[in-house]
Amino acid sequence: MKEYQFKSFCPYRVAPIGAHSDIQFGKITGFALDKGITVNYNIVPDGRFTLRSANFNGEVHFSADKIPEHKQGDWADYLRGAVHVLSRTRTVENGIDAYIEGTMPIGGLSSSAAVTIAFISALIKANGIILTSEELIDTALKAENEYVGVKCGRMDQSCEVYAKKDCLLFVDTLDGTHETIAPGAGMKPYEIAVFFSGVPRTLVGSAYNMRVDEIQSAAYALLAFSGMPYGNFADKRLRQIPVEVFNEYKNKLPDNWRKRAEHWYSEQERVEKGISAWRNGDIASFGKLSFESGHSSIYSYETGSPELKKLYDIMLNTDGIYGGRFSGAGFKGCCVALIDPEFKESITEKITREYLKEFPALSDAFGVYFCKSSDGVGR
Numbered sequence: 001m002k003e004y005q006f007k008s009f010c011p012y013r014v015a016p017i018g019a020h021s022d023i024q025f026g027k028i029t030g031f032a033l034d035k036g037i038t039v040n041y042n043i044v045p046d047g048r049f050t051l052r053s054a055n056f057n058g059e060v061h062f063s064a065d066k067i068p069e070h071k072q073g074d075w076a077d078y079l080r081g082a083v084h085v086l087s088r089t090r091t092v093e094n095g096i097d098a099y100i101e102g103t104m105p106i107g108g109l110s111s112s113a114a115v116t117i118a119f120i121s122a123l124i125k126a127n128g129i130i131l132t133s134e135e136l137i138d139t140a141l142k143a144e145n146e147y148v149g150v151k152c153g154r155m156d157q158s159c160e161v162y163a164k165k166d167c168l169l170f171v172d173t174l175d176g177t178h179e180t181i182a183p184g185a186g187m188k189p190y191e192i193a194v195f196f197s198g199v200p201r202t203l204v205g206s207a208y209n210m211r212v213d214e215i216q217s218a219a220y221a222l223l224a225f226s227g228m229p230y231g232n233f234a235d236k237r238l239r240q241i242p243v244e245v246f247n248e249y250k251n252k253l254p255d256n257w258r259k260r261a262e263h264w265y266s267e268q269e270r271v272e273k274g275i276s277a278w279r280n281g282d283i284a285s286f287g288k289l290s291f292e293s294g295h296s297s298i299y300s301y302e303t304g305s306p307e308l309k310k311l312y313d314i315m316l317n318t319d320g321i322y323g324g325r326f327s328g329a330g331f332k333g334c335c336v337a338l339i340d341p342e343f344k345e346s347i348t349e350k351i352t353r354e355y356l357k358e359f360p361a362l363s364d365a366f367g368v369y370f371c372k373s374s375d376g377v378g379r
Helices: 077-086 111-126 133-148 155-162 208-226 243-252 255-279 283-299 306-316 341-358
Strands: 006-014 027-044 048-053 060-063 095-102 168-172 177-181 191-196 321-326 334-339 367-371
Touching: 006 111, 006 155, 027 048, 027 111, 027 155, 027 191, 027 255, 027 367, 048 077, 060 077, 077 111, 077 133, 095 111, 111 133, 111 155, 133 155, 155 168, 155 177, 168 255, 177 255, 191 341, 208 243, 208 255, 243 255, 255 283, 283 306, 283 321, 283 334, 306 321, 306 334, 306 341, 334 341, 341 367
Parallel strands: 048 095
Antiparallel strands: 006 027, 027 095, 027 168, 048 060, 168 177, 191 334, 191 367, 321 334
């Protein structure tokens, strides 16, 4: 690898409770991990970008003043999108020559958000631009929403920016307010396990956007049924609708819309209970809520590939795991768990044995990783 003068880093993230909530302006919890994406780079003064990746083949070239109006369908779309969005409000004169690498397989840890944030961090340093944490989050989110076309909320970017080592991050995505919560007295030791299924994850082309449309439709219909003003479809969220309204009119919804909304309202309750358990140092109760979150994602939000469902089922019956769920949207990728560090060896042995018994063809790609919490890039 050639020599690079600069580097920027963004951690991966996990969200133990609060899945699929941010798209409806819900409340979420999360951690940043001590593993993530590094952008090694040199500054190029003529606005040209040359990008290579350890995870993807090929070299990508583009110029700051000639970003295509639409995505190109390759791994660099997130980065083109970042330049495109940032250029609306800032002057981008310098490009970068970069090599991008991650410390774990791609899938379920918000690697797309992490690479975008790490790239933006490099981009603003190369151009002498200063962004607040909120502006960094917004720029990365718009790159993904508006350029790549993924209808994600701000959970991933918020965790990767705001998180604090050894603390649980709470974010209210309605207004961006957040809090880092230290574990309560007497909290048992924990680490974060990542069980990579061996099947990469992508949201582009998956059923992810369909789930977003279904839950959005549930919100719009509930407003109409209840006689509340409903206006523009794109602006409506379940956060605007009290749970009492949902309970009164839920049986009028199509079954799949009702299930999506049931997950969202129950997940908001789990977030509140989870925060209380964390403050009290009760990791067993917190872990149980994370397991419940995973169950709701599978049976109410109806995501989860066969591989992730199998990992989830094994986790439920493995000693030393406080709780966990699949990470991210659930369209392949990985499961994550809070674990007792004393059980690392037995957890690895059991999860590996039981999973590969079901999916032997994935033996070369499957992996178990143990992480600790970390600061986000805004720290």
